[in-house]
Amino acid sequence: MFYNLLKKRRSIRKYISKKVEKEKVDIIIKSALLSPSSRGRRPWEFIVVDDSNLLEKLSHCREHGSQFLKEAPLAIIVLADSKKCDVWIEDASIASIIIQLAAQSLDLGSCWIQVRERYKNEELKTEDYIKELLEIPNYYSIESIIAIGYPGENKDAHDESQLLMEKNHYNKYK
Numbered sequence: 001m002f003y004n005l006l007k008k009r010r011s012i013r014k015y016i017s018k019k020v021e022k023e024k025v026d027i028i029i030k031s032a033l034l035s036p037s038s039r040g041r042r043p044w045e046f047i048v049v050d051d052s053n054l055l056e057k058l059s060h061c062r063e064h065g066s067q068f069l070k071e072a073p074l075a076i077i078v079l080a081d082s083k084k085c086d087v088w089i090e091d092a093s094i095a096s097i098i099i100q101l102a103a104q105s106l107d108l109g110s111c112w113i114q115v116r117e118r119y120k121n122e123e124l125k126t127e128d129y130i131k132e133l134l135e136i137p138n139y140y141s142i143e144s145i146i147a148i149g150y151p152g153e154n155k156d157a158h159d160e161s162q163l164l165m166e167k168n169h170y171n172k173y174k
Contacts, residue, residue, distance in 0.1 A: 013068040015149030031102035035095040043084035046078040072147040082141045092143035109151035115142040147164025
């Protein structure tokens, strides 16, 4: 059941050193390619990175929050041609979460690393660092990196009693 998949999905930042099988990577990428997009424009593209040297370099793309990437066996960079669609951010975000849910359905862990509007340091944007490293043309914009692998940590499923039900409104905001 999809609801149970959502309850189990947690951000995983520790991975065991086991390569993700090509069959699973293919399913994740096919799932991403099925992501809905505004007016069917599909501005997103994906770069699959499984080279440990590149993963180590990518782990330095931000001052904080990306270092765990060097231990991940796989990362998917979610980028988009921002000229194709004015809502490329939303389209790339949808694709990013589809990647995470596909990974979860295959018993893999994942974690979203935000790229857009983040910085490697005071002088260099995360996006520019990644574009240079992976030779991405300038007309693309990068939304996220999704780290993926077999979990090296156990996290409890979300507790339904902790859901913020007061954030739901019916018919009118009350």
